Amino acid sequence: MLEPIAHVGLDPGTGGYVRDAWSEADMELREWFAGEAARRGLDLREDRNGNLWAWWGDPSPGRPGVVTGSHLDSVRQGGAYDGPLGVVSAFAALDLLRKRGVSPSKPLGVACFTDEEGARFGVPCMGSRLLTGALEADRALALTDDDGDTLADVMTRAGRKAREIGRDAGTLAMIGTFVELHVEQGRGLVDQGRPVGVASAIRPHGRWRFDFRGRADHAGTTRLADRDDPMLPFARMVLAARENAERRGVVATVGKVRVSPGNANAIPGHVSAWLDVRGPGAADVRALVADLAGAAEVREESWTPVVDFDPALRDRLARVAGGDTPAPILPTGAGHDAGILATAGVPSAMLFVRNPTGVSHSPDEHAEQADCEAGVVALADVLEALSET
Ligand code: HGY
Ligand code: MN
Ligand code: MN
Ligand code: MN
Numbered sequence: 001m002l003e004p005i006a007h008v009g010l011d012p013g014t015g016g017y018v019r020d021a022w023s024e025a026d027m028e029l030r031e032w033f034a035g036e037a038a039r040r041g042l043d044l045r046e047d048r049n050g051n052l053w054a055w056w057g058d059p060s061p062g063r064p065g066v067v068t069g070s071h072l073d074s075v076r077q078g079g080a081y082d083g084p085l086g087v088v089s090a091f092a093a094l095d096l097l098r099k100r101g102v103s104p105s106k107p108l109g110v111a112c113f114t115d116e117e118g119a120r121f122g123v124p125c126m127g128s129r130l131l132t133g134a135l136e137a138d139r140a141l142a143l144t145d146d147d148g149d150t151l152a153d154v155m156t157r158a159g160r161k162a163r164e165i166g167r168d169a170g171t172l173a174m175i176g177t178f179v180e181l182h183v184e185q186g187r188g189l190v191d192q193g194r195p196v197g198v199a200s201a202i203r204p205h206g207r208w209r210f211d212f213r214g215r216a217d218h219a220g221t222t223r224l225a226d227r228d229d230p231m232l233p234f235a236r237m238v239l240a241a242r243e244n245a246e247r248r249g250v251v252a253t254v255g256k257v258r259v260s261p262g263n264a265n266a267i268p269g270h271v272s273a274w275l276d277v278r279g280p281g282a283a284d285v286r287a288l289v290a291d292l293a294g295a296a297e298v299r300e301e302s303w304t305p306v307v308d309f310d311p312a313l314r315d316r317l318a319r320v321a322g323g324d325t326p327a328p329i330l331p332t333g334a335g336h337d338a339g340i341l342a343t344a345g346v347p348s349a350m351l352f353v354r355n356p357t358g359v360s361h362s363p364d365e366h367a368e369q370a371d372c373e374a375g376v377v378a379l380a381d382v383l384e385a386l387s388e389t
Pocket of ligand 3: 071082083116182335336
């Protein structure tokens with residue numbers, strides 16, 4: 001299903017994808033999206049935050065549409081399916097509806113949200129957070145990537161009017177209902193032996209930046225007693241995060257560390273580390289961060305409260321997507337644009353497609369062709385049902 005874009009941002013050495021927001025790979029994927037929209041005669045729009053919308057029918061605040069989609073950016077060395085499966089399936093579902101001769105009574109839209117992973121600027125779901133006002137424009141514009149480029153620099157270089165980003169009530173009013181199809185990031189559907197599932201909830205999660213400061217000095221001539229080595233409190237934080245996470249029933253991850261200046265023969269002066277914490281309860285997530293905070297300067301980079309998807313919409317999707325027996329309904333520990341929209345009050349839902357490995361944010365992420373096709377049929381059925389009056 002993903003062949004047309006399988007080469008974009010692919011690291012042939014690892015099979016992983018590097019598709020940072022506003023990178024060359026991202027720009028190529030945006031062109032692909034525009035081509036797919038044009039091939040279908042859909043009305044292509046890019047909103048002020050760089051999110052892409054391809055419309056079948058003309059939405060308006062008085063006649064909002066049913067929108068489906070996801071994102072095309074990836075984590076670094078990510079898998080092929082996280083994001084793209086939702087966008088490719090969205091176009092394929094519209095094709096299937098047309099093949100069925102369906103003429104929807106509501107506009108149908110395909111969406112592609114900008115920078116869902118936050119791999120480059122650190123804040124996940126950037127496009128949907130800006131769209132809904134969950135992220136202030138000024139804060140976003142000042143975010144910097146590892147090269148010190150700000151979002152403003154990068155968007156300007158990409159030919160966008162960076163200063164116009166921000167809450168977009170007009171675009172938001174076009175979305176009557178949003179459905180995101182996504183590869184499952186876990187083994188729930190494998191364990192239940194089903195190809196397609198429906199999301200019940202997104203667990204609360206956040207990202208925090210820890211800065212440990214010490215004193216740079218020579219690796220060979222500085223006595224241990226004289227050292228102020230930021231690596232030590234950093235290492236203690238990682239171990240404490242793991243121990244406290246077990247105790248508090250949450251998951252904690254440090255997947256990104258920046259050691260500066262980064263000499264093998266010098267004690268570092270500064271260690272920055274990003275902590276990702278998620279769990280069933282927001283209080284436990286925040287308590288874990290508090291457990292660790294003493295050791296460093298701590299800054300909250302992003303926070304997503306628990307998202308409980310609308311039960312009526314969720315159950316309707318389970319019936320429609322499940323065929324003879326309702327599709328399984330299951331929570332996820334992964335964040336999604338659907339969660340940001342739901343939090344902003346947009347009726348939203350998610351469909352999951354089975355991932356036989358259960359692995360995600362890694363080249364080992366996978367979905368079988370037959371299950372991807374089952375996902376498209378389920379999505380088409382859902383769109384058809386939701387687009388009836
Ligand atoms: O981080 C997440 O949970 C999502 O995949 N962006
Ligand atoms: Mn992801
Ligand atoms: Mn995703
Ligand atoms: Mn998502």
